[in-house]
Amino acid sequence: MSPHISFRGVTKRFPVKGTEFTAVDGIDLDVARGEFLVLVGPSGCGKSTLLDLLGGLTSPSEGEILLDGTPITGPGLDRGIVFQQYALLPWRTAQGNVEFGLEATGVPRRQRAERAAEFLNLVGLSGFEDRHPHQLSGGMRQRVAIARSLAYDPAVLLMDEPFAALDAQTRESLQDELVRIWQRTGKTIVFITHAIDEAVLLGQRVAVLTSRPGRVKEVVPIDLGDRLSTDDPRSSPEFARYRHRIWDLLHDEVTRAQQLEKEVVGT
């Protein structure tokens, strides 16, 4: 089967004060349909740049990204982005925020309310339809954002460190919930994080990126069985083994990233 998403020699450079800064360099990566792929890397490795490219918010300097065999040329509703800062419209209720995506796709008004309620139910927020974002906790806000992205039925879900701003307990429960939602909806998910535990728990494959410029260092396939049927997958020996493997791969990169950062601040 042809890959759902395919990066072909993707390079992105930004002009910075007269010189050029290479954010990502020669990325080659395939994502299968319905796969859960996690991109993990040190800060400043161009993770978010990759996601912007996938979302069509910027275009690559070299190479191309294919979605179902067609190059991505701009943003589109076939990809839904979940942002770290939730990006909820504060003047709309939870329901209204989910409907926002449906309005963009032109779903008739009657069906919108029904669909929004259905997806709020999917993320476990039934009964909170009329709350405004400021009346919801961080975890609940991110649930609304996930419901919004799922409701207009994109083929791919792009998630940019969506749980980074949450406390540990909320994060764990949302991770489990995301796996459940992924299994139920069968979406292709590209998930960005800097947390190793999160990468191992969620990903079917974890792509480890190098720091500045971002390249794919190694892609680690993860096999933990069905994560939801295991009681506490985070404490199994295999989990620890995968965790250590990725930690190893990342360790040098983190050190290098810190060194680079010092140099940048120093100049």
Add this chain to the structure above:
Amino acid sequence: MTALLEARPATRTTPVAVRPQRTRRALDALLTGAGKTVAIAALLVVWEVAPRLGLVDATFLPPFSTVLGAWWDLLVSGQLLENTRASLVRSLSGFGLAVAGAVPLGLLIGWYKPVSTVLGPLLEVFRNTAALALLPVFVLLLGIGETSKIAIVFYACTWPILLNTISAVGGVDPTLLRLAKSMNLGGFRLFQKVILPAAVPTVFTGIRLAGAVSILVLVAAEMIGAKAGLGYLINASQYNFAIPQMYAGIITISAIGVLFNQLLVALERRFTSWRVPVGA
């Protein structure tokens, strides 16, 4: 607020915890209400007692009760209403025109970045030119009739609304713009669904400022050249040495100012009820 609702949707605050909190809140409101009244009452008591005890010259600061008497006489004779009407018509016309003109203009300027870059310095100059300094110009161009007074109020009200509207558009949360972009929301719909609602609170701040400005500038304009209006009443009373009437005019102006502001605050609350309540 957010802390009350925990991660798992199932947990809600128990009614037991809410009850005593509510009574305490009511008590708090009562206390702050009383506190606010106390300050004003104290001022009025001082106003009443100080002239009577001879601490200040009663000719220049008559006791509050005398002023109230004069106010009542003005009301009964119909003078007060007539002057108030004249002032309100002018200030509301100028204010209304400013809202109608400056909000759309501000949205436009804020939306087109190059326009705001070009016009920015010019707007800054106008904003920092005291409106009243231009009153002679308005009188020269438009005469001393109603037109020049409405025009000066319109002019003075325009700046706070315009500048706040421009910065409101510029200050829309960039993640929301990214979201809209990722959803391919373009042009008009982006404006209607994201920028406009996000701008409302800041625009209202400008409108509220303009409300205060409209009265301030009008009274000053009426003092300089008018045959009616509260500014005229205050000034004419002072010329004729009708000091209690002068103070009656002043307290009327301040009451109108407070009422107008309260009205705008209530409107603002209504339109921005979704905002995080700030110390309400």
